[in-house]
Amino acid sequence: MALSLEETILILDRTPRIVRMWLEGFPSELMDADEGPGTFSPRDVVAHLVQGEEDDWMPRLRLILEHGEERPFEVFHREGFRERYRGQVTSELLDRFDMLRGQNLLALRSLKLDDAALALRGTHPDLGTVTVLELLATWVVHDLEHLGQIARVLAKHHAGDVGPWRAYLPILDR
Structure with missing residues (x-):
């Protein structure tokens, strides 16, 4: 399916609000929980998303x-x-995160990217040639990946309390 810039902006615009709604006011115990070595806690995810707004997308x-x-x-x-x-x-x-994402989406909208711009290519240091379309689609999927990561960490925090319902909750085994 071809990338829709409008849909891209809708998803990217909502991520800061979703993250805030989920995490604001949570105790450190939850904010610092992770899925094991080499994984991110919810607080790490937010900091990583901020870094992406500053240095990446x-x-x-x-x-x-x-x-x-x-x-x-x-x-x-x-x-x-x-x-x-x-x-x-x-x-x-x-x-x-909210402030930077807002600024970045304002800048993205102002570019008025057309099909020719979406096809422009750049060079990723590991992946080689990538297009604007691929970069924007990756930005969206990256947000969704980290929303899923936060959901898994929050779910696993309660894994010991769900009893036999665990059989119906595959998120606890991901």
């Missing part, structure tokens, strides 16, 4: 629009948020 889109394949993307250090946002409370991260 729009900077890469602008790079493609301005330089095409000539200039490769900067490497995105997916764990870079750990140092950058150390000590920030969740409410500050949620506010920052």
